[in-house]
Amino acid sequence: MKIDTNRIPLEGVALEEKISPAALDLETEMMKLRDPITVRADISKITNAITVNLTLEALMYANCSRCMSEFHFDFKENMRLNYQVDKSEPVIDLDPDIREEIILAYPIKPLCKTDCKGLCAKCGKNLNEGGCSCAIT
Numbered sequence: 001m002k003i004d005t006n007r008i009p010l011e012g013v014a015l016e017e018k019i020s021p022a023a024l025d026l027e028t029e030m031m032k033l034r035d036p037i038t039v040r041a042d043i044s045k046i047t048n049a050i051t052v053n054l055t056l057e058a059l060m061y062a063n064c065s066r067c068m069s070e071f072h073f074d075f076k077e078n079m080r081l082n083y084q085v086d087k088s089e090p091v092i093d094l095d096p097d098i099r100e101e102i103i104l105a106y107p108i109k110p111l112c113k114t115d116c117k118g119l120c121a122k123c124g125k126n127l128n129e130g131g132c133s134c135a136i137t
């Protein structure tokens, strides 16, 4: 998402854009975002200070760190970014900041659910799907 600082009206402006994960360079082995990220920006300008209130929404996919199964969850983040008007560079590209924010918010040890039972250490069965006979013996 790009903002032309010369074109922000006095009353501010709201933008909405869908950005593909590929455009943000967010397709890695670990991070799975298959659908576009919805970015909403409320932009205001007071003299030379630009304030952007961003809302990011995306459907994220991850592999549970306990049971290894894939699951998805709704990702939603609000943040505020501040910029200065630079006469020589009137267009601000928000994408690097958006990218960084998503990487920071991405869970390091994602869990499919808070009480995920994980895998049996002995037989490897997914214990969310029921017990295995290892526990009985």
Ligand SMILES: [Zn+2]
Residues within 6 Å of the ligand: 064, 065, 066, 067, 068, 069, 111, 112, 113, 116, 117, 118
């Ligand atoms: Zn799990």
Ligand SMILES: [Zn+2]
Residues within 6 Å of the ligand: 120, 121, 122, 123, 124, 125, 132, 133, 134, 135
């Ligand atoms: Zn077992």
